[in-house]
Amino acid sequence: MKRPYLCRCAVLLIGICCVIGGVSRGNAETTCVIDTLNTGMLDYSAYDLNFRLYKDGGILTRLNFGVFKIVNLGVGWEVSRVIGDQNITVSPPALYLKIRPFAGDMLLPSIAFGYDGQGYFFDKDTNKFLQREKGIFFVVGRELFIPGLDLNLGADMSDFRTNTMYGFANLTFNVEDKLLLLTEYDDINYLPQSRLNIGLRMAIADNLSIDLTGRDIGAAGRNAERSVRINYSGKF
Numbered sequence: 001m002k003r004p005y006l007c008r009c010a011v012l013l014i015g016i017c018c019v020i021g022g023v024s025r026g027n028a029e030t031t032c033v034i035d036t037l038n039t040g041m042l043d044y045s046a047y048d049l050n051f052r053l054y055k056d057g058g059i060l061t062r063l064n065f066g067v068f069k070i071v072n073l074g075v076g077w078e079v080s081r082v083i084g085d086q087n088i089t090v091s092p093p094a095l096y097l098k099i100r101p102f103a104g105d106m107l108l109p110s111i112a113f114g115y116d117g118q119g120y121f122f123d124k125d126t127n128k129f130l131q132r133e134k135g136i137f138f139v140v141g142r143e144l145f146i147p148g149l150d151l152n153l154g155a156d157m158s159d160f161r162t163n164t165m166y167g168f169a170n171l172t173f174n175v176e177d178k179l180l181l182l183t184e185y186d187d188i189n190y191l192p193q194s195r196l197n198i199g200l201r202m203a204i205a206d207n208l209s210i211d212l213t214g215r216d217i218g219a220a221g222r223n224a225e226r227s228v229r230i231n232y233s234g235k236f
Contacts, residue, residue, distance in 0.1 A: 031064065031072065031098070033170040034197040034213050035120075036184045037134065038152040039110040039141040041100050042066035046235045048074075052211075054120075054227035057083035062118065064096060072098040076118035091122035094133065109142035116156075132158050148174035164189065178203050182213065192220065207233050 029040040031048065042048055044066050052060040059082055064074030074096035080089045094117035104110030115136055119129025135158025143150050152170050157163065170184035180201035187194045199213030211229035216222055 030172070030180065030201075033152075033172060033182050033184045034199055034211070034215065035186050035195070036152070036168040036170045037098070037112070037116065037137060037139055037154060038150065038170060038172070039100055039104070039112040039139055041070070041098065041112070042072050042233075043235070044069050046233065048231065048233045050229055050231040052227060052229040055225055056121075057081045058121070060118070060120070062096070070100050072096070072114075078118070078120070078122050080122065089122060089124050091119075091129070094118035104142055109140040111138075111140050113138045119158075134158060135160075150174075180209075182211070195219065201231070 029042065031040040031042060032038065042064060046066040048064045050062050058078065058080040060076065060078045062074060062076040064072055067073045076094045076096060078091040082088060096116050096118065098112055098114035100110060100112040102111045116134040119131055119133035121130035123130055134156040137154055137156035139152050139154030141150060141152035150172050154168050155165055157165050167188035168184065168186045173181040182199040182201060184197050185194060186197060195215060196217045197213060197215045198217060199211055201209050201211045203209050209231045213227050215225040215227060217224050
C-alpha cells in the first residue's frame with residue numbers, strides 16, 4: 001500500500017469524526033464490551049461511531065443509531081489489509097439491531113435481544129467470517145454489588161442449519177466515568193474454542209474514548225491479539 005493512500009485514509013477517518021462532531025454532542029450509554037453485547041442502549045436520536053484497528057491491517061467500522069427509545073439500528077463493515085502490499089478485502093455491510101423491552105428494576109435484570117451480522121476476518125473465498133458473527137442474540141444484565149460494576153449474560157446463534165447455540169458473559173467496572181475495565185468470555189460452547197478478552201476503555205473527552213484490548217488471552221495453540229478501538233458518540 002502506497003503511503004499517499006494511507007494518508008488519505010487517515011484524513012478521511014478524522015474528517016468523518018469532525019463532521020459528525022459538528023452536528024451535536026452528547027453522552028452515550030455503553031452498548032458493547034469488546035466482542036460481546038450488553039443490554040446498554042443508545043438514547044433516541046443518539047449515534048455511536050467506532051473504528052477498530054487490528055492485525056493484518058484491518059479496520060472494522062460500525063455506525064449505530066438510537067432510532068426509538070427501545071430500538072437501536074446500525075451497520076458495520078470490515079476492511080482488511082489496508083496497510084501493506086496485499087489486495088484489500090472488504091466485507092459486505094452487516095446489519096445490527098438491538099431491542100430492549102425492559103430496562104430492569106431493583107429486582108429484575110434488564111433484557112435485550114436482536115441481531116448482529118458483523119463477524120471478524122472476512123474470507124472472500126468462502127464469503128464467511130473466520131470468527132463468526134453473533135447472529136440472533138439474547139442478553140440479560142444488571143448492576144452488581146457496587147455502583148459501576150455490571151454483569152451481562154447472553155446466548156447467540158448464527159448457523160441456522162445446525163442450530164448451534166453459543167454463550168457469552170461480560171463484566172465491566174466504571175471508574176468515575178474516566179476508565180472502564182472490560183472483561184468477557186465469548187464463544188462458550190466447546191471450551192477450547194472459547195475466547196477470553198480483556199481491555200481498558202479510556203475517556204479522552206466527553207464523547208471520545210479509546211479501547212486498548214487483548215483478545216483470546218491464554219488460548220492453547222493460538223496467539224493473543226492486540227487491538228485498538230476509537231469510539232465517538234453524539235446526538236442529533
